[in-house]
Amino acid sequence: MTLIGWNAAKKCIEDRGFDANGGCGRLLWTVKSPTEWHGEVFRVENGKEVRSEAVLIKKGPSEVVMESESEEGEASRRVFRKVKQERKKKAEE
Numbered sequence: 001m002t003l004i005g006w007n008a009a010k011k012c013i014e015d016r017g018f019d020a021n022g023g024c025g026r027l028l029w030t031v032k033s034p035t036e037w038h039g040e041v042f043r044v045e046n047g048k049e050v051r052s053e054a055v056l057i058k059k060g061p062s063e064v065v066m067e068s069e070s071e072e073g074e075a076s077r078r079v080f081r082k083v084k085q086e087r088k089k090k091a092e093e
Contacts, residue, residue: 041068
């Protein structure tokens, strides 16, 4: 489950996510331009909060890339792409 809203105290978009395995994360996003957001990522890993810096870049109408680096120097890159969804035909009665 994800909750997204405006954090008036920090003047940024806040994204909080929770998963069925007990994991959770918090992202604080600042919009730098229509195609680039900068953020701070906080996630719980093995009972400890890990902080990362992230950038979200819109590469085109169907692709967004998120790159981040944690305090420990761990780097990651995630690519999100829209895919064409095939419509299911309604079952004939």
